[in-house]
Amino acid sequence: MTRFNEKSSRRVALAAMAATAAAFAAPGAFAQAAWPSKPLKIIVPYTPGGSSDIIARIISPLLSDALKTTVIVENKPGASGNMGADQTAKASDGYTILLCDVSALAISPSLYTKLPFDPSKDLKGVAMLAYSPHMLVVHPSVPANNLKELVALSKTSKIDFAVTAMGSAPHLAGFQVASLTGAKWEYIPYKGGSQAVTDTIAGQTQVLMNGMLATLPFVQQNKLKVIGVSKSTRVALLPNVPTLAEQGATGFESGTWQGILAPANMPKANIDKLSAALIAIIRSPDVRARLAAQGAEVSTMNPTEMDTFFNKERKNWSTVVAKSGLKLD
Structure with missing residues (x-):
């Protein structure tokens, strides 16, 4: 993994600071300029090593430089990310934010019967940062090299599908693929993507659907074998790997x-300031290149665009959840 040198890090930070300054160029901005005046906490509601955690670790030092304050990343896994999301929703200090898979968060209201918060009302979008398609991968010993062979194998052999969390986007993506192709597999739940990946590498589970950002390195190391990607078009890093839609899962697309x-x-003024800094950081050439090398695409949205996206995802995933019949307490 490429490390930032001091010059590139300074360049990213300067761009972010310029963006935040522009966000406060209007009259009356001086009253808000003191924020932040103490450390900012980014809650990642999953175990370390997943896509959200990777991005949080990349942006946190740059955000610290841009806002001139300490930025702390804190992992709070549990309940498919809802534990950390709930903690953020109920925070009143003005210095706690959430970095998560937005699609996974959009699934929760339809999936959980006793969700202790309403993400549409209790949380506000700040900035969308990146998109990473899901990868369908298998342990190298699995005698299947494409989706057709994997589906056929699943009908004659026991296949354990590692689920990063019950009701997560990868779980429901796996359900959709099975619905579209007739695949048969047993879902094995985990508390986070990193352990699901580890067990699939070890052969304790045979199949995994997970974000490309966190999974690609293991494919490149031949520790996992890729069957297909969930994007509508092939990804540049794996031009010879067909999409799942190409292989029979017609119309299928998913990702984090x-x-x-x-x-x-x-x-709102603090959200706007934070959004400007984050978008400047994630769009910088150094960060963009670093993410692209791992299969993630920079895809930004401002607060209004992000709220619109979230509500659309919430509606779309409610249909998938209803079809799956899955409900959790």
């Missing part, structure tokens, strides 16, 4: 959308 949300009580 990494974004930042804040409690609904955070002042």
Whole structure:
């Protein structure tokens, strides 16, 4: 993994600071300029090593430089990301934000019968950062090299499908692929993507659907074998790997959308300042290149665009959840 040198890091930080300054160029901005005046906490509601955690670790030092404050990344896994999201939604300090898979968060209201918060009301979009398609991968010993062979194998052999979390986007993506192709597999739940990947590498589970950002390195190391990607078009890093739609899962597309949300009580001026800094950082050539090398695409949205996207995803995933019949407490 490429490390930033001091010059590139300074360049990214300067771009972010310029963006935040522009966000406060209007009259009356001086009253808000003191924020932030203490450390900012980014809650990642999953175990370390997943897509959200990777992006949080990349942007946190640059955001610290841009905002001139300490930025802390804190992993709070549990309940498919809802534990950390709930903590963020109820935070009242003005210094707690959430970095998560936005699609996974959009699934929760339809999936959980006792969700302790309403993400549409209790959280606000700050900035969308990146998109990473899901990869369908298998342990190298699995005698299947494409989706057709994997589906056929699943009908004659026991196939354990590692689920990063019950009801997560990768879980429901696996359900959709099975619905479209007739595949048969047993879902094995985990508390996070990193452990699901580890067990599939070890051969304890045979199949995995996970974000490309966190999975590609293991494919490149031949520790996992790729069957297909969930994007509508082939990805540049794997031009010879067909999409799942090409292989019979007609119309199928999924992935992880990494974004930042804040409690609904955070002042708009602070959200705008934070959004400007984050978008400048993620769009910088150095960060963009680093993410692209791992299969993630920079895909930004401002707060309004992100809220619109979230509500659309919430509606779309509610249909998938209803079809699956899955409900969790």
